[in-house]
Amino acid sequence: MPQKTDAPIEVTAFSWVPPFARGHVRDLRVRWALEEAGLDYRTRLISAIDRPADYYREQPFGQVPHYREGDVALFESGAIVLHIAEKDERLMPRDPVGRARAITWAVAALNSIEPGIMHLADIDLFCAGQEWARLRRPDAVRQVEGRLDRLAAALGDKPWLEERFTVGDLLMVEALRNLSPDRLAIPDVLTAYVARGEARPAFKAAMAAQMADFISDDAVQSEGVSA
Incomplete structure (x- = not known):
């Protein structure tokens, strides 16, 4: 599903990672589950180098992804994916x-x-x-x-x-x-x-969305941040 700024589901991801890590950061599996379930989401991008101090109150280890849906807040990609799976029989059988x-x-x-x-x-x-x-x-x-x-x-x-x-x-x-x-x-x-x-198709859509969210290495360096 295309990302929507007013979607009720928010996924926190990194705005930049080194090229070798792109396509492997674990918000990908959350995006994939959302795509399989046909659920809209929006992303909140944070720095992988200089994480916001208050982010550790949401994710104790400073990792991504973090997931928020109304009052529901989750960290750990496996827990998030299982939460999403419970919403849709295509991921979680009902029997x-x-x-x-x-x-x-x-x-x-x-x-x-x-x-x-x-x-x-x-x-x-x-x-x-x-x-x-x-x-x-x-x-x-x-x-x-x-x-x-x-x-x-x-x-x-x-x-x-x-x-x-x-x-x-x-x-x-x-x-x-x-x-x-x-x-x-x-x-x-x-x-x-x-x-x-x-x-x-859901995997391909998730991969494209993650890649689109990464800023370039040149942009990181122009901000004076060492990779």
């Missing part, structure tokens, strides 16, 4: 069994899959060359690849984790998008699974 499975996969994405992927990303992107990272990396790779193999086995030849796309798939695809095929072995079925998620 008890389907709902339980969707929630289970959503939590699995956040607890069993994403932490290992992000740990490996930290090693490769931010700690490369450090001795502890060199020693830790083989075990980190084995752990992630083991989880990916088990996930691939659970997915099998299905297009989605259950009978249809749910919030569980949204969060799982988002977690898997942080994988780098040049740094570890990714099962082909998971590569195809991520591609199906990224091909959804």
Whole structure:
């Protein structure tokens, strides 16, 4: 849905991040859920370098996204996405069994899959060359690849984790998008699974909206802020 300045839902996001992080900041998954549910929203953009002091009263860790809808205020992308999913059967099945499975996969994405992927990303992107990272990396790779193999086995030849796309798939695809095929072995079925998620019109709309909100590197530098 196009963003509307008078929309009742407000999503707080960063106005700028380095190019390598664009398309991976976690307000993307919130935008994607809103697009899947057909809900209008507006964005409040804050600096990733110099966060407003009062923002920590809304988000204790200073991260994005933050979500506000009337009196409802949420932080943590997983909690926000689950809140949005409850609004629409397209994301959260209404039958008890389907709902339980969707929630289970959503939590699995956040607890069993994403932490290992992000740990490996930290090693490769931010700690490369450090001795502890060199020693830790083989075990980190084995752990992630083991989880990916088990996930691939659970997915099998299905297009989605259950009978249809749910919030569980949204969060799982988002977690898997942080994988780098040049740094570890990714099962082909998971590569195809991520591609199906990224091909959804709602994902494309969310990605375009996030990219449109970022100001340029030149604009950041012209303000005298070092990236």
